[in-house]
Structure formats: C-alpha cells, structure tokens
Amino acid sequence: MEQCVGFATKILNFIVYRSYCQNQLPENGSDINLLEGVEDGLQTRSLIRSGVPHRVFVVHPFIKWGPKKDRLSSPNLHLEEAQALINTLPEWKVVDKKVVSLMTFDKTTFFNKGQLEDLCSIISKNKLITAVFLNVNMLKLQQQIFLEGLFNVPVFDRYAVVVNIFKFHAVTKEAKLQVAMAEIPYLRSRLRGRDGESPLDKRLRLFMQQEQKIKKMISDLHKNRELLRNKRRHMEFPIIAVVGYTNAGKTSLIKSLTEEKSLHPEDKLFATLDVTLHEGLLPSRMKVLYVDTIGFISNIPTKLLEPFVATLEDALQADVIVHVRDISHPDTVAQNEHVMSTLKSLNLSEDIMQNIIVVGNKSDKVKNSSNFKNMVLTSCLNNYGIGELKAEIEKAVLKVTGISEIKIRIRNGGDEYRWLYKNSSVLEVDVDLKDCSFAYLTVLISKSKLGQFKHKFIYGK
Numbered sequence: 001m002e003q004c005v006g007f008a009t010k011i012l013n014f015i016v017y018r019s020y021c022q023n024q025l026p027e028n029g030s031d032i033n034l035l036e037g038v039e040d041g042l043q044t045r046s047l048i049r050s051g052v053p054h055r056v057f058v059v060h061p062f063i064k065w066g067p068k069k070d071r072l073s074s075p076n077l078h079l080e081e082a083q084a085l086i087n088t089l090p091e092w093k094v095v096d097k098k099v100v101s102l103m104t105f106d107k108t109t110f111f112n113k114g115q116l117e118d119l120c121s122i123i124s125k126n127k128l129i130t131a132v133f134l135n136v137n138m139l140k141l142q143q144q145i146f147l148e149g150l151f152n153v154p155v156f157d158r159y160a161v162v163v164n165i166f167k168f169h170a171v172t173k174e175a176k177l178q179v180a181m182a183e184i185p186y187l188r189s190r191l192r193g194r195d196g197e198s199p200l201d202k203r204l205r206l207f208m209q210q211e212q213k214i215k216k217m218i219s220d221l222h223k224n225r226e227l228l229r230n231k232r233r234h235m236e237f238p239i240i241a242v243v244g245y246t247n248a249g250k251t252s253l254i255k256s257l258t259e260e261k262s263l264h265p266e267d268k269l270f271a272t273l274d275v276t277l278h279e280g281l282l283p284s285r286m287k288v289l290y291v292d293t294i295g296f297i298s299n300i301p302t303k304l305l306e307p308f309v310a311t312l313e314d315a316l317q318a319d320v321i322v323h324v325r326d327i328s329h330p331d332t333v334a335q336n337e338h339v340m341s342t343l344k345s346l347n348l349s350e351d352i353m354q355n356i357i358v359v360g361n362k363s364d365k366v367k368n369s370s371n372f373k374n375m376v377l378t379s380c381l382n383n384y385g386i387g388e389l390k391a392e393i394e395k396a397v398l399k400v401t402g403i404s405e406i407k408i409r410i411r412n413g414g415d416e417y418r419w420l421y422k423n424s425s426v427l428e429v430d431v432d433l434k435d436c437s438f439a440y441l442t443v444l445i446s447k448s449k450l451g452q453f454k455h456k457f458i459y460g461k
C-alpha cells in the first residue's frame with residue numbers, strides 16, 4: 001500500500017520522474033543507430049531491454065459500454081491472449097493478471113483513482129512483479145511515464161511486447177529489417193516527449209535517415225524476391241499460400257501436407273515471421289509449392305504490421321489460399337473475422353479471393369466438430385483430413401490454372417522426355433510394347449506449357 005500513499009504526491013513525483021525519464025532517452029545518434037551492425041542482428045536500443053526477462057503482471061483494460069465496446073470477444077479471452085504473448089518471450093513469466101473496466105483509454109492517468117490504488121496495492125504486495133504489461137495497442141508517452149512513476153516498475157504495451165517477440169523470431173535479413181522498421185515509429189513516439197531543443201530534432205532526423213536506409217534495403221530485397229517469384233512462375237508450379245491467425249497450425253499443416261521434417265511448429269505466437277516455400281505433392285503427384293506466412297493477430301497497431309504487408313501481399317500472389325482456423329480456440333469466430341477482414345484490406349486479386357479453402361484445424365480437440373460447416377476438418381496431430389484437403393487443393397488448382405492431364409507418346413530419354421520432366425508433372429510412364437524406344441507419358445501440364453511443347457517439338461520440326 002505504501003506506494004499508493006498520497007495520490008497528489010505521486011502526481012508531483014510523476015513530474016520529477018518525467019524529467020528523470022527524459023534523461024534516460026538516447027542522447028546521441030550512436031545510441032539509436034539502428035543500422036549499426038545490420039549484419040549481426042540489427043541490435044536496437046529498445047524500451048524493452050532485449051535479453052532481460054521479466055515477471056509480469058498482465059492487466060487487460062476493456063471498455064464496458066458504448067460503441068468502442070468489443071462485441072465479438074470477451075475480456076477474459078483477451079487476457080488469455082495477452083498471457084500467451086508474454087509466455088512467448090523467452091524466460092518471461094506471468095505472475096499475476098487482472099481485467100479492469102474503463103470508460104475511455106485516453107486519460108493521462110489511464111485508470112481512475114480507485115483502480116490505480118488497487119493496482120498499486122497488488123504490485124507492492126507481490127514482490128515477484130518486475131513489470132506490468134498493459135494490454136493496449138500503444139500507450140501515450142505521458143501515460144507510460146505516469147504509470148511507471150506510480151508503479152515503480154516498467155510498463156509495456158502491446159506494441160513493445162510484439163516488437164520484441166518479432167525480434168526473437170526474425171531469422172532472415174528481410175524479417176530483421178522489417179522488425180527494425182516496425183520499431184522506428186515506436187521509438188520515435190518515445191522521443192517526442194522531450195522538450196523541443198535541437199538535439200531532439202537531430203535525433204528525429206537520424207531516425208528519418210535510418211528509416212530511409214532500411215526502406216531502401218527492404219526494397220532491394222523485394223526486387224530480389226520478385227526475380228525469384230518470376231522464376232517460380234516460369235517453372236509453373238502452382239502456389240498455395242497458407243494463412244491464418246497466429247498459432248492456428250499453419251506450419252504444422254504444411255508439415256503434414258509435405259512431410260517436410262525440417263519444419264518446426266511451436267506453441268508460440270508469431271513463431272513464423274519469414275515467408276518460406278515448401279514443396280509438396282497432390283494426389284495426382286502434381287508438384288505444388290506451399291507458402292508459410294506470418295500469423296495474424298487482432299489489436300495490433302497498423303504501423304507495427306506495415307513493414308510486413310508488402311511481403312504478405314507478395315506471398316499471397318498465389319493460385320489458391322488455404323485459410324487455417326483453430327476451431328478448438330474459444331475465440332475462433334472473432335479470429336476468423338479478423339483474418340477475413342485483413343485479407344480484404346490487402347491488395348489481392350478478385351480471383352484469389354474467390355479461391356480460399358477454409359480448414360478447420362485442431363479438430364482432435366473439439367467434441368462436436370459437425371458445427372463447423374463449409375470447411376475441411378483436419379488434425380495435424382493424427383493426420384486426420386490431410387488426404388481430403390490435398391484433394392480439395394488439387395480441385396482448386398486445376399480450376400484456376402487450367403492444368404490438364406494428357407497422354408503423349410514420345411521417344412524414350414529424348415529431348416521431349418527431359419523437357420516434360422522439367423516442365424510438367426509426370427504421372428505415369430508406360431513403355432510402348434510395340435516399340436520399346438518409345439513411351440507413353442501421362443502428364444499434368446498447363447495450357448501455356450502445352451503450347452510451348454507443341455511449338456518446340458511438333459510445329460517446330
């Protein structure tokens with residue numbers, strides 16, 4: 001309780017603390033130079049010190065009445081998701097949790113007087129607590145400074161926590177650059193609290209320069225990927241993008257579809273941050289490429305996801321989208337709405353939006369899965385429904401790509417033979433019993449490739 005004695009004194013302390021905090025902000029360019037050591041991991045100075053674990057008191061504030069009330073989900077489900085976010089950070093632990101109802105999130109003190117006293121009392125009694133996670137998108141600087149002054153421990157919002165999860169999970173240079181890019185608006189917003197003397201302008205300018213440099217590096221990488229994509233298109237393997245809410249089982253599903261051993265599904269939010277490609281075979285032995293993508297999550301500031309949007313749009317230039325839902329999750333309906341509205345907000349073609357196969361995953365954890373209609377039910381745990389899903393994917397692929405099955409008689413081991421193996425999916429080879437130097441090949445081939453084949457080997461001769 002002692003921390004709460006004298007609310008007015010605390011307000012005074014807040015003013016003193018505020019100037020203390022301002023002195024803690026980066027003083028010179030080198031401190032905030034995100035691009036120093038890009039190659040060795042883009043170490044940034046962040047408001048969460050990387051590598052310092054915390055024992056966290058999770059507080060989920062929610063609006064009880066009015067138009068801003070969340071009608072799709074419940075405060076307790078949000079609290080659970082907030083806990084899952086904290087547990088995703090290595091060695092971080094949740095030691096207490098609470099939901100608090102408010103009329104607005106706009107007050108500088110954030111909570112009302114009674115709530116603040118209550119929270120202070122919890123924090124002062126529980127000596128384990130080393131940080132508070134306030135489950136809102138982004139606190140205003142003044143709110144954060146006020147609450148930290150009062151609670152005497154760091155206060156993190158969703159932006160800070162999610163950026164740090166991203167940092168732990170970014171593997172490729174592109175993902176690391178995107179995380180650095182995502183962090184800039186946050187760090188910049190934390191700089192703005194200082195009085196406007198010239199060093200602040202200098203630091204803001206530095207941020208802008210860094211932002212430009214990172215943007216340029218990302219755009220160079222995108223160009224590179226564009227080349228790869230064209231190459232991929234040239235090979236004409238159908239592309240299946242796998243999307244869904246974080247932790248729904250996207251990576252697991254791709255693992256089941258491709259039997260690729262190297263994939264590692266994890267019970268963590270945002271385990272996958274990089275777009276990766278995985279080769280698989282459909283029932284007719286047609287080769288396809290599955291694209292694993294970053295998971296969606298609701299209540300994330302759009303600024304945080306902006307750097308990832310271009311990559312996601314790029315990944316979704318696919319022939320078919322598979323939307324994986326975790327139907328065992330109590331919030332599955334709200335998660336579905338969120339994924340669908342995010343997909344609609346992206347710059348995707350009409351065609352692809354018509355080609356979404358919905359998968360009801362984790363059906364092993366659901367008692368009555370017959371409630372879930374218009375989807376393929378699967379379980380990656382026991383491979384249930386994987387065969388049916390492959391057949392659905394094949395149907396969709398054949399429909400959109402105009403790929404057809406044909407049988408051609410060609411010379412064994414000749415140029416035609418090699419060309420077909422490279423450019424189509426060979427389903428069957430039967431030696432011509434009348435002339436063993438010839439064979440009948442049954443292949444799946446796209447219209448354009450068939451045109452090329454005829455041009456090269458039939459009309460061209």
Ligand SMILES: Nc1nc2c(ncn2[C@@H]2O[C@H](COP(=O)(O)OP(=O)(O)OP(=O)(O)O)[C@@H](O)[C@H]2O)c(=O)[nH]1
Pocket residue numbers: 244245246247248249250251252253264265266267268269270271272273293294295296361362363364365378379380381
């Ligand atoms: N019981 C059950 N668990 C599953 C199933 N599919 C996936 N899981 C588990 O769910 C967790 C998340 O799986 P991932 O495949 O990593 O999920 P993801 O959608 O790729 O997650 P992010 O990359 O973090 O967005 C892991 O612990 C999986 O083992 C399933 O069908 N049944």
Ligand SMILES: [Mg+2]
Pocket residue numbers: 250251252265271272292
């Ligand atoms: Mg994943």
